[in-house]
Amino acid sequence: MEIGVVGNLEDAVNRSHLFKPDVGTSYPDFLRDESRRTGQADTLSFALDEDDIRHVLAAGLPVTLQGARTGITGGAVPNGGNLLNLTRMSRITGFRYDSALNTFFVTVQPGLPLVDLRKSLKTCHFDTDGWSGDSLEALARYRLSPPCFFPPDPTETSATLGGMVSCNASGACTFHYGATRPYVESLRVILVDGSVLSLRRGCDKADGRAFTLTTDTGRRIKGRLPDYAMPPVKNAAGYFSADDMDLVDLFIGSEGTLGVISEIELRLVPLPACRWAVLAFFPSDAAAVELVMAVRGLPPAERPVAIEYFDRHALALLRKLKDAGGTVPGIPDLPANSHAALYLEYHGEELQVTDAVGAIPARMEAVGASGEAAWIADSERELERFKLFRHAVPETVNRLIDERRKKEPEITKLGTDMAVPDPELKAILEHYRAGLDEAGLEAVMFGHIGNNHIHVNILPRTLQDFERGKDLYLKWARQVLAMGGTVSAEHGIGKFKVALLREMLGDAGIQQMRDVKRVFDPDGLLNCGNLF
Numbered sequence: 001m002e003i004g005v006v007g008n009l010e011d012a013v014n015r016s017h018l019f020k021p022d023v024g025t026s027y028p029d030f031l032r033d034e035s036r037r038t039g040q041a042d043t044l045s046f047a048l049d050e051d052d053i054r055h056v057l058a059a060g061l062p063v064t065l066q067g068a069r070t071g072i073t074g075g076a077v078p079n080g081g082n083l084l085n086l087t088r089m090s091r092i093t094g095f096r097y098d099s100a101l102n103t104f105f106v107t108v109q110p111g112l113p114l115v116d117l118r119k120s121l122k123t124c125h126f127d128t129d130g131w132s133g134d135s136l137e138a139l140a141r142y143r144l145s146p147p148c149f150f151p152p153d154p155t156e157t158s159a160t161l162g163g164m165v166s167c168n169a170s171g172a173c174t175f176h177y178g179a180t181r182p183y184v185e186s187l188r189v190i191l192v193d194g195s196v197l198s199l200r201r202g203c204d205k206a207d208g209r210a211f212t213l214t215t216d217t218g219r220r221i222k223g224r225l226p227d228y229a230m231p232p233v234k235n236a237a238g239y240f241s242a243d244d245m246d247l248v249d250l251f252i253g254s255e256g257t258l259g260v261i262s263e264i265e266l267r268l269v270p271l272p273a274c275r276w277a278v279l280a281f282f283p284s285d286a287a288a289v290e291l292v293m294a295v296r297g298l299p300p301a302e303r304p305v306a307i308e309y310f311d312r313h314a315l316a317l318l319r320k321l322k323d324a325g326g327t328v329p330g331i332p333d334l335p336a337n338s339h340a341a342l343y344l345e346y347h348g349e350e351l352q353v354t355d356a357v358g359a360i361p362a363r364m365e366a367v368g369a370s371g372e373a374a375w376i377a378d379s380e381r382e383l384e385r386f387k388l389f390r391h392a393v394p395e396t397v398n399r400l401i402d403e404r405r406k407k408e409p410e411i412t413k414l415g416t417d418m419a420v421p422d423p424e425l426k427a428i429l430e431h432y433r434a435g436l437d438e439a440g441l442e443a444v445m446f447g448h449i450g451n452n453h454i455h456v457n458i459l460p461r462t463l464q465d466f467e468r469g470k471d472l473y474l475k476w477a478r479q480v481l482a483m484g485g486t487v488s489a490e491h492g493i494g495k496f497k498v499a500l501l502r503e504m505l506g507d508a509g510i511q512q513m514r515d516v517k518r519v520f521d522p523d524g525l526l527n528c529g530n531l532f
C-alpha cells in the first residue's frame with residue numbers, strides 16, 4: 001500500500017505521530033480490542049489534533065476509529081483501510097460554570113481516559129496550557145467549590161471519553177445516574193469530508209423526525225431520523241431516535257459510523273459526601289432477586305445507586321481466582337454456602353447512607369438470607385477493593401477464553417448484553433438458567449441487575465459448544481425483544497451483533513438507519529462493519 005494514503009511521503013515521515021504500514025508486525029495490539037477479534041489495516045495513525053484527523057480522512061479510504069480498545073464488540077477492530085487512533089488527543093481543554101444552573105462543565109479531547117478525568121477532578125490538577133480566560137475563571141471557582149464528578153462508570157476506567165460517548169457506555173451506577181448520554185452537553189464531530197458539526201444540547205433540535213444541520217463550511221445537511229420507538233430500558237443498540245430530539249443524541253451511541261468525535265463537553269454533578277457499599281450473599285438466586293425487588297421499590301433516599309449481581313458460577317470463579325493467589329487483595333473467603341451475591345452501592349449524606357446500609361441485614365433476613373452474610377465498605381479504600389472484586393469477573397472470563405482459544409482458536413466468549421423492562425426480571429433469569437441447563441453449557445451470569453441487565457457469558461470449550469451457544473443466544477434475544485427489551489444495553493452492536501440489531505429493528509429500521517448514515521457518510525467509509 002502506498003504511503004500517499006495518509007498524505008505525501010515527506011509529510012507522513014515528518015509527522016512522528018503518523019505511522020506507515022506494517023501495523024501487523026510493528027503494532028499488532030492496535031489490530032484488536034477486548035473482543036479478542038483481530039483485524040487488518042493498511043496504515044495506523046495517531047491523531048494529535050483535528051488537522052491530523054482531516055488528513056487521514058482526506059485519503060478517501062475506509063477509516064476505523066479507535067479509543068482505548070476496551071470495547072468488547074469489535075467496534076474498534078479494523079476491516080482494512082486506515083486505522084485512526086485518538087488516544088493521543090487526551091487533554092482537558094476547558095472548564096465552564098453556568099451560574100443559572102449552578103453547574104460545572106468540562107471540555108475534553110476524545111482520547112482522554114476516564115481514569116485521568118476522574119483524577120483531575122478529584123485533585124484539581126489540570127494542565128491549563130492554552131485555556132481561555134473564561135475557562136481559567138471557571139476552574140478557579142471549581143477549586144473553591146465542593147468537588148464534582150462525572151458519574152458514568154463502564155468498569156474499565158482506561159476507556160476513553162470518545163469511546164464512551166460513541167457507545168453511550170454505562171455501568172453499575174447507571175441504575176441511579178443514567179448512561180453517558182445525559183452528561184454530554186455538546187460535541188464537535190468531524191465529518192468524512194473534513195467539515196465540522198458543532199452540536200449543543202438544547203440548541204440543535206429535530207423537527208419531529210426531520211433534521212437540518214449546518215457545518216462550519218456552511219453546508220446544509222438534511223435528513224430524517226428513523227421511525228422506530230426506543231425501548232423503555234437502558235439501551236445502546238442502533239441510532240437514537242425520538243420526535244424533536246436533541247441532535248447531539250444522534251451521534252451519542254452511533255459507534256463512530258457518522259463522524260469522528262473530536263471534542264466533548266461533559267456536565268458534572270456534585271460528588272456525594274458519603275459513599276458506602278455492601279456485598280451481600282444469598283442462599284439462592286430467588287432470595288437475591290427478592291431483595292432487588294424490595295430495594296428498587298424504596299423511596300429514592302433509601303435506594304442504592306448500583307445493584308450488581310453475581311451468580312453461583314461467577315462466585316465459584318472468584319473463589320478459584322483467590323485460591324490461585326489471584327488479584328483481589330484483602331478480600332476474605334467467600335461464604336461457602338452462598339449461591340448468589342449482590343453488590344449495593346449507596347451515595348448521599350452520611351446519615352442517609354448509614355441508615356440505608358444499616359437496614360440491609362434486616363432486609364436480607366426478610367428474604368431468607370442470613371443478615372450476617374454481608375460485607376460493608378465504609379471507606380474509599382474498601383470501596384475500591386469491592387470494585388476490583390466486581391471487575392475480576394469479566395477479566396477472569398476473558399483470560400479463561402484466551403486459554404481455551406489456544407486449543408480451539410475458532411471459539412470466542414459469547415457475552416450477552418441485553419436488558420428487559422422491570423416486570424420481566426424474574427422471567428428472563430429463569431429463561432437464561434433453563435436454556436443453559438438444557439444446552440449443557442458452562443456460563444457465568446453477573447452484572448447490572450438493578451437495570452434488569454444481566455451479562456450471561458457462555459464459556460464454550462469446543463466448537464460444538466460455541467455453535468450451541470450461538471443458537472441459544474439468538475433464542476434469548478428473541479425472548480428479550482418479545483418482552484420489550486434491547487439486544488444491547490451498554491456495549492453497543494459493533495461488528496458482532498449486527499444480526500441481533502436487525503432482529504430488533506427489522507429490515508425497515510435498518511434501512512432507515514442506513515439512510516441516516518448515507519446523509520453523513522455517503523460512501524460508507526467510517527467504521528465499516530459496525531452496526532450494518
Ligand SMILES: Cc1cc2nc3c(=O)[nH]c(=O)nc-3n(C[C@H](O)[C@H](O)[C@H](O)COP(=O)(O)OP(=O)(O)OC[C@H]3O[C@@H](n4cnc5c(N)ncnc54)[C@H](O)[C@@H]3O)c2cc1C
Pocket residue numbers: 033034064065066067068069070071072074075076086110153154155156158159160161162163164165166167168169170171172255256257259260261262394395490491494527530
Ligand atoms: C472488563 C471490562 C468491563 C467492561 N464493562 C463495561 C460496562 O460495565 N459498561 C460499558 O458500557 N462498557 C463496558 N466495557 C466496554 C468498554 O469499556 C466501553 O465500551 C468503552 O466505552 C469503550 O471505550 P474505548 O475508549 O476503549 O473505545 P474503543 O473500544 O476503542 O472503541 C469503541 C467504539 O467507539 C468508537 N470510537 C472511539 N473513539 C471514537 C471517536 N473519537 N469518535 C467516534 N467513534 C469513536 C470506535 O470506533 C468503536 O466503535 C467493559 C470492557 C471491559 C474490558
